[in-house]
Amino acid sequence: MNIQNRIVSVDIFRGLTIVLMILVNNPGTWSHVYAPFLHAPWHGYTPTDLVFPFFLFIVGCSIVFAYQHKPVDASTYKKIAIRALKLIGLGLFLGAFTIHFPFFKDFENIRFPGVLQRIGVVFFFASILFINFNWKTLVGICAFLLIGYWLLMGFVPVNGMAPTFERAPNNMANYLDVLVFGSHSYKADYDPEGLLSTLPSIATALLGIFTGLILRSKRAKKEMLLIGMGFSMLVVGYVWDLFFPINKALWSSSFVMVTAGWANIILGLIYYFSDVKGIKFGSIFKYAGANAIVLYFLSSFISKIMGLVKVDGDTSLKAWLFNTVYVQDFLAMETSSLLYGLSLVSFYVLLGYILYRKKIFIKV
Template sequence: MNANTVPRPATSVATPTRLRALDVFRGVTIFAMMLVNKQGAHDGGYAPLQHVPWHGATPTDWIFPFFLFMVGVALPFSIARRRQQGATNAELMRHAVSRAAILFVLGIFDKNFPFLTQTLDTFRIPGVLQRIAFCYLAGTALVLYTSRRTQALVASSLLVGYWGLLAFVPVPGLGVVPMTREFASQNWGAWLDQLTMGRHLGYGGHTWDANGLLSSLPSIVTLQAGIVAAWALEGGLTRAALSRLVWLGVAGVAAGWVWGGFQPLIGLAILGEPSVQGAWVFPINKMIWTSSYVLYTAGLAWLSLAACLWVLDRRPTPEAPAWARPFVYLGTNAITAYLVSGVASKLLHLWKVAGADGTSMSAWDWAQHHVFAPLIPSVPLASLVHSIAFALIWVAMCAWMYRRRIFVKL
């Protein structure tokens, strides 16, 4: 295909006015990420704010796939807008490569700051922003150079092929490795991580990584789910478009749960081992980003986007409702909020403060023990209030940036 050829996927997606719902959805996700990653207490927080150790998923485990999904939603619209400005496929791909490289470098900084325990042999390479960069680059190439039918075939092949590899193909020197936590350092993902990145990994004593190379392949499908949402909205925000998103969401959640072997449902969480066993079962698992997890979280993302669109964009008003504005502020400067809050949290954990008994603790722990815990007897609630207070600082920062029309773009 010629580099300047305009295939159907991009040109058929009209450029909309900015979707307020997408900004709010992104802002809610960033806010939730802060509550999860910056908990006041190191333990004793509410269960929905904890990652599942292995099989299953809590609302905490929805956050990362939601980010990837939203990148996918914005991608076709962004490409269509730039094409209207005269950009060719080659120019769009160069821009994507540049943007992905910046994201990757920022991710390396984020994962290794403040560089006190890492060496050149062990600094961590994989991470959240690194995976977003990889999936964004792959998604851009698919939208630019392939048809929708081909993209559907790629998504299906990645999900089924990943399951087949982990379930049936022997790892060199080990045989077929069970998909259990005990073998996390020996499965195909760990084998590939060790082969390509050595000790530049973040789990199991530098033997594997939850954001490693192999599990990044099904992550591409998470981003593609967002592209499908953009296709559903290409005719405008109609009742039919919202219905399509809802039905996609229901089908995704159901398919993921069935393929996961009917893992136990507890409140908003899926916890524990599959209820049924069989060769076809592929448990919902964020740590190795299983195909059932992709379908399950894609379904939740489609439903969440439909809900946000129904509430916020079905009858647009000049300004977002008061309750939604903090999330608009965060959503329009999401990368800035993510990086700056992460750096600040690490610095607060490094800054030592002397206690009344002469011992020292981090400034973060001092605030938990001397400010929030005395005011709130419940440990989980005190931890949550601490996290909310921290998140509100960055809401205020992003509100200041929003009012001055400062939007940091890559």
């Protein structure tokens, strides 16, 4: 997409999302975190639970910008597949890396699912669907994924037991994660980026595709349409919550609708002020969004190293830095923890700015 034809609000939204992803993943200590920066224990959602679906949503928008006029041929399929495999590979590397020779964990301790792996899988299937079907067919596929997932989770017996949406062995998503991944999951009994919940996460990207199509269209009052769609999705999501609880770990169908609703509302507002009114703001997020995956990967990789490197005996480099610089008698521990995260965010935003100014855009 040519720079003069870029939709500024999409760049700002992407950058804002990646900044929040880095922030919520990097508190000074997980023992002291303000509630809005934590995930919901199970059902329900917090502001933090919006961040990952927002990123998948904007992945869907970006698919429209990248592939709307691409030929459906072997070359396009190859590019989609290579990018998906790169994302999955980076995610597997993060899960397997350790600082001790031979620099990879024992096979049985490697987590297979993960954030980058899910982004790669969702990008692959959403892109393939987009280049092969029109928007009406995609609406049908999206509805099929969400309704089918609800029916599968809520009505199909699990190992001879009645299904449940709770964190239990007779939860279909949890059951399949244990069955397929075993010790390669985030938790012993489930994975928040698990196998079955990948299906509705594809629907999240499809909803982003519909928004991308609106933004690329010539219709007037796009911001009002996005905001109206957003409120409609919120209503559907909250009604669905009565039957299929809002739950990030399960990526429930109600969760998909509610998070896409908020994404449309926020993006619609940003679009109105930045693209319609021409008010210049949020450039700091635009810089970060230009190399979003790279900044996310670096933040995850460096934080992992800081947690593994030991100083003063068994104290990690991260813990030493946090306790030495950020823990002060006049600050609440939650505030110290947040300041540590904000410091990291500032560093990666600065790095994003430098890359942007030097016109270095690393495509993964």
